[in-house]
Amino acid sequence: MNAPKTFNSERLATILLAPIISEKGTMIAEKYEQVVFRVAQDATKPEIKAAVEAMFSTKDKKIQVTSVQVTNVHGKQKRFGVHSGRRRSWKKAYVCLAPGQEINFGQEA
Numbered sequence: 001m002n003a004p005k006t007f008n009s010e011r012l013a014t015i016l017l018a019p020i021i022s023e024k025g026t027m028i029a030e031k032y033e034q035v036v037f038r039v040a041q042d043a044t045k046p047e048i049k050a051a052v053e054a055m056f057s058t059k060d061k062k063i064q065v066t067s068v069q070v071t072n073v074h075g076k077q078k079r080f081g082v083h084s085g086r087r088r089s090w091k092k093a094y095v096c097l098a099p100g101q102e103i104n105f106g107q108e109a
Helices: 009-015 023-032 045-056
Strands: 016-019 034-039 065-073 077-080 083-086 090-097
Touching: 009 045, 016 045, 023 034, 034 045, 045 065, 045 090
Parallel strands: none
Antiparallel strands: 016 034, 034 090, 065 090, 077 083
């Protein structure tokens, strides 16, 4: 079988950029036990999984990621008077947690 792959901890610290907290993200978290993150453009699924498990696991509670789905969000076309431009494209990751686990962003550290 596949041996667990180790990643550079400095690289893992730069993978997750921000959680996406919106109505859709909250609904997905409640219904499917998933969390939505904005991630680095060059991040891979195994790196995202390792980054979430490393960042949110504590001594008391170990977070387990069962799957990761990734989507590329294309930047919107925008106009500034006569000039037209485009917003930057970015990557979104839907991280599925093991049953009964959750990541709470509202609590104090």
